[in-house]
Amino acid sequence: MYYPRSFLKFILLGFLLVSLPLLYALVELIVSLDRLGTQSQQAVLQAAQAGHASRQLYEQATTLERLVRQHLILDDPQLIDDYARLRLDFRQTSEQLSQLPLDRGQLEQLERLTDSESRLFTLLKAPRRPPNAKTTLAEGYANIAEGAQAMVTATTRLTEREIEHIQETAAEGSKRWGYLALAAGLIALALAILFAVLIARPIRQLDQAIRQMGSADFTHAIEVNGPQDMRYLGQRLEWLRSRLRELEEQQNRFLRHVSHELKTPLTAVREGAELLRDRVGGELSSEQQEIVRIVRENTLSLQKLIEDLLTYHQTRSVEPQTLGPVALADVLRRVMREHKLAAFARLLTFEATLSPAIVVGDGEKIRAIIDNLLSNAIKYAPRSSPIKLDLAIEGDFAVLDVIDEGPGIDPDERPRIFESFYQGKIAPGGRIKGSGLGLAIAREYALAHGGRIEVFDRADGARGARFRLWLPLAAGFGPGPARTSTSTVTLEGEA
Numbered sequence: 001m002y003y004p005r006s007f008l009k010f011i012l013l014g015f016l017l018v019s020l021p022l023l024y025a026l027v028e029l030i031v032s033l034d035r036l037g038t039q040s041q042q043a044v045l046q047a048a049q050a051g052h053a054s055r056q057l058y059e060q061a062t063t064l065e066r067l068v069r070q071h072l073i074l075d076d077p078q079l080i081d082d083y084a085r086l087r088l089d090f091r092q093t094s095e096q097l098s099q100l101p102l103d104r105g106q107l108e109q110l111e112r113l114t115d116s117e118s119r120l121f122t123l124l125k126a127p128r129r130p131p132n133a134k135t136t137l138a139e140g141y142a143n144i145a146e147g148a149q150a151m152v153t154a155t156t157r158l159t160e161r162e163i164e165h166i167q168e169t170a171a172e173g174s175k176r177w178g179y180l181a182l183a184a185g186l187i188a189l190a191l192a193i194l195f196a197v198l199i200a201r202p203i204r205q206l207d208q209a210i211r212q213m214g215s216a217d218f219t220h221a222i223e224v225n226g227p228q229d230m231r232y233l234g235q236r237l238e239w240l241r242s243r244l245r246e247l248e249e250q251q252n253r254f255l256r257h258v259s260h261e262l263k264t265p266l267t268a269v270r271e272g273a274e275l276l277r278d279r280v281g282g283e284l285s286s287e288q289q290e291i292v293r294i295v296r297e298n299t300l301s302l303q304k305l306i307e308d309l310l311t312y313h314q315t316r317s318v319e320p321q322t323l324g325p326v327a328l329a330d331v332l333r334r335v336m337r338e339h340k341l342a343a344f345a346r347l348l349t350f351e352a353t354l355s356p357a358i359v360v361g362d363g364e365k366i367r368a369i370i371d372n373l374l375s376n377a378i379k380y381a382p383r384s385s386p387i388k389l390d391l392a393i394e395g396d397f398a399v400l401d402v403i404d405e406g407p408g409i410d411p412d413e414r415p416r417i418f419e420s421f422y423q424g425k426i427a428p429g430g431r432i433k434g435s436g437l438g439l440a441i442a443r444e445y446a447l448a449h450g451g452r453i454e455v456f457d458r459a460d461g462a463r464g465a466r467f468r469l470w471l472p473l474a475a476g477f478g479p480g481p482a483r484t485s486t487s488t489v490t491l492e493g494e495a
Contacts, residue, residue, distance in 0.1 A: 010227050014195030018188050025177075025184035032173050040166050047159035050100045053093055054148070054155040060090040061148035064117070065141035068124065072134050080125065087121060097151065106154045113147045116140060202226030202234070209237050218245035262306055270299040325474055326363045328391055328398055329354040335370045336389075342378050343387075352389040357398035358474045361449045366471070369445045369453075372438040373402045373467050380406030380465070393473065397451070400469040403458060408465045414455055418443040446471065 063086055071079040094114050098107060120140040123133055130136075202224050209222040218241050224234025273296040275281065277289075284292065336350050343350065359366070377387045381404040388403040409417055420440045439453075446453050451471040458464050 006227055006229055011199060014191075014199065018191045018195065021184035021187040021191070025180050028180055029177055032177065036166075036169060036173060039169065043162040043166055046100055047155075047162050050097065050102070050155040050158050051152075053097045053100070054152040057090065057093045057097060058145070058148035058152050060086060060093060061113075061141075061145045064090060065145045068120075068137055068141045071124070072137060083121075083124070087117070090117065097155075100155075100158070102154070102158060106151070106158070109147060109154070110151060113144055113151070116144055116147075120144070198226075202230040206230070206233065206237070209234070209241075213237070213241055213244065218242075218248060262302075266299060266303055266306070270296070270303065273299060323360055323362065325358050326361055326366050328357045328359060328366070328400065328471070331363065331367050331370055332389060332391060332400070335367060335374055338371070339374055339378060342375075346378070346381070347384040348378060348381055349386045350389065351386045352391070354389070354391045355393055357391060357393055359398055359449070359471045360474045361471070365445045366449065369442045369469065370400070372442040373400075373453075373469065376438060376467070377402050377404040377406070377465075380404060382406060396473055397470045398473055400471075402467045402469075403464060405462065405464040408457070408463055409455055417455060418453065442469075 064083060067079050067083045067086065070076070071083070091114065094110060097110055102110070120137055123129065124137060126133075205222075205224045205226075209224065212220060212222070222234055222238040222241050224230055224237070273292055276284065276292045277296060332352060332354060336352065374387070374389075381387055385405040388401070390401040390403070392399050392401075418439050420437060443453050446469060449471055451469065453467060453469050456466045456468060458466050
């Protein structure tokens with residue numbers, strides 16, 4: 001497909017080509033109307049001329065008949081001279097009628113009238129007439145008058161015929177104009193659709209490229225077809241994509257390097273704090289034990305931050321690596337056991353209602369999703385409160401609700417709660433904030449498995465947050481009769 005150099009020129013070309021069929025139809029309509037108007041005017045003029053000439057011919061034939069009858073009675077030679085002069089007008093009127101578009105019968109009738117008049121005039125001028133000449137002349141001129149009267153009627157039919165012809169022409173023209181307008185409209189519509197597709201294609205490619213870069217996908221090359229200025233814009237976007245990809249790779253290398261370099265001295269500090277806590281170097285006073293506790297907790301927090309940072313950057317190109325059937329109920333029980341000590345420290349209880357549900361995916365990544373959701377609930381739940389976990393099946397998805405009685409999530413924060421490094425309000429009790437990556441990692445893993453995570457208010461209207469996880473069920477696993485049973489598990493926080 002040929003594209004002009006400028007996108008604006010291409011749009012103008014499209015408008016021009018779309019308007020050409022309509023302009024052609026309009027010009028054709030104007031020309032046809034002008035032709036029909038001219039034809040109608042000519043027909044009306046001819047009909048008027050024919051009517052006037054036929055009436056004039058009838059009047060002249062009647063006058064000729066009267067003069068002849070007067071001559072036959074009075075035998076006045078002067079009447080013959082008057083007849084001769086009037087006869088010229090009669091012949092001229094006959095000639096005018098013969099020039100009009102009369103049909104063949106009317107022309108033959110007019111010719112018979114003129115021939116009869118010539119024969120009668122010859123008989124009228126004859127020096128010696130036969131005995132029956134008067135009767136012949138009287139009857140002959142009476143027949144000429146009747147023929148002229150018939151010509152008046154014929155010209156009336158001519159007018160009617162012309163009117164019918166104009167009506168037929170107008171009907172045919174209307175039909176032809178309708179077909180022409182329909183064809184022009186269809187051609188214009190087809191051209192409009194074609195140019196709309198061709199115009200929208202580079203815009204759609206640009207939009208797709210921008211969305212692609214907005215979602216941090218720098219792996220696919222950007223190609224934009226269209227006019228030269230649009231292709232140039234696509235080339236600049238491709239340069240930007242390549243540059244952003246290089247920067248992201250540099251950032252990832254830097255983070256991996258820094259994280260590795262930080263973990264080594266951090267491990268030594270943590271081990272030293274553990275040795276002091278275990279009194280390997282001797283007994284510690286209460287003040288020294290408090291200092292050791294602070295050092296140990298901060299090293300654990302820093303190690304968790306580094307691990308979350310590394311994990312998050314691994315999820316940027318995450319794909320489930322070890323695919324297999326995963327029993328979500330078993331994963332939930334395992335995660336609850338792992339968090340048992342953390343729950344006991346805050347006197348929290350787990351109330352789990354679990355339906356059997358099998359999904360296909362990476363078991364460790366699914367465990368990480370649930371671990372992050374449960375860790376978030378433990379972090380914000382008030383002391384001595386329950387945390388509810390409800391696993392059910394809805395359609396082709398396994399649906400897990402993690403519900404706590406904490407402060408909940410402000411509606412203004414919900415659009416950003418799954419963003420990287422975003423941290424909401426400080427946890428109650430002055431607890432240390434996390435890295436702001438746990439929910440982001442959980443969402444990335446869920447999307448990689450074809451699922452999603454959303455946050456809602458509690459269904460009962462009570463205070464707290466409700467996180468809902470959707471994961472697609474394994475093929476062939478649905479809410480059949482043998483799979484709708486549930487089990488309720490209540491775990492008290494115990495040491």
